[in-house]
Amino acid sequence: MARKVKNLLGLALLSYLRQDPKHPYELARTLKDNGDDRAVKYSHSSVYQVVAQLAGAGFIAPEGTSREGALPERTVYQLTEAGQAELHDxxxxxxxxxxxxYPHLAAGLSFMAALPPSELLQLLDTRHGALLALRQExxxxIHTATIVNGVDxxxxxxxxxxxxxxxxxxxxIGHLITRINQPETGYGRVWREFHQEKS
Incomplete structure (x- = not known):
């Protein structure tokens, strides 16, 4: 389905505006506070751009303005009925x-034969170590959020x-390393011959 707003940041903004009306600066702050950079790519300026796109599509509409201290007035947006339907759909x-x-790893694996097996094995080993660290992180x-801080x-x-x-x-990655290293049935033999590497 062709969407009027395709940027997934729009989905996040619609979701937060479903809770209550907010101005773009508040939306950006909410995204940051909730660590949403792990789910959608955004910058402070892109929040304002996508807010304008959502408003142009009729998914959100100005509710009024708000002011914090000496800061200039900011337009507060609310979710429209069309925006609620778009969020749901x-x-x-x-x-x-x-x-x-189109994950980056799949693209790399598509053309991995351009590298000698020994070089690729080093890269896979590096990636494996990084993945183990990421798994721990x-x-x-999850443990801190759910057990320590009581987040549902x-x-x-x-x-x-x-x-x-x-x-x-x-x-x-472990499976791939094994397949490369198997002397007879793995990928390595013909591949090493192509790159003139010794087994």
């Missing part, structure tokens, strides 16, 4: 419909997903 699509994505983040696990579903993806990649 967008979430349905993202969660229910698998989407073919995610596990600690519902609000950590995205971090659980990231941890599952990291676990899967760790398993796959």
């Amino acid at each position: 967008w979430l349905h699509e993202l969660i229910a419909v698998p989407n073919f994505e 995610l596990a600690e983040l 696990p519902l609000f950590l579903a995205d971090e659980d997903y990231r941890l599952a993806m990291v676990e899967s990649e760790i398993t796959y």
Whole structure:
């Protein structure tokens, strides 16, 4: 489905405006406070750009203005009925419909034969170590949020997903290293001959 606003930042802003009206600066602060840079790519200026796009599409509308101290007045936006419908439909699509994505690792693996096996094995070993560290970081983040700070696990579903993806990649990288190193049935023999490497 072609959406009037395609940037996933728009989904985040619609979600926060569903809670209550906010001005763009407050939306940017909410994104930062909730660590949403782990889910959507954004900058302070992009928040204002996407707010303008959402308003132009009729998904949000000015409710009024607010002022904090000596700061200039800021326009406060609220979610419209069309915005509520868009948020609902967008979430349905993202969660229910698998989407073919283009992860960087898949692109690298598509052309990995351009590197000698010995060089690739070093890179995979480096990545494996980084993934182990990331797994530890995610596990600690989830533990701290849920056990120490009492955050309902519902609000950590995205971090659980990231941890599952990291676990899967760790398993796959180990499998790939094994396939490269198997002397007869693995990838390595013809590949090494092509790069004139000794087994």
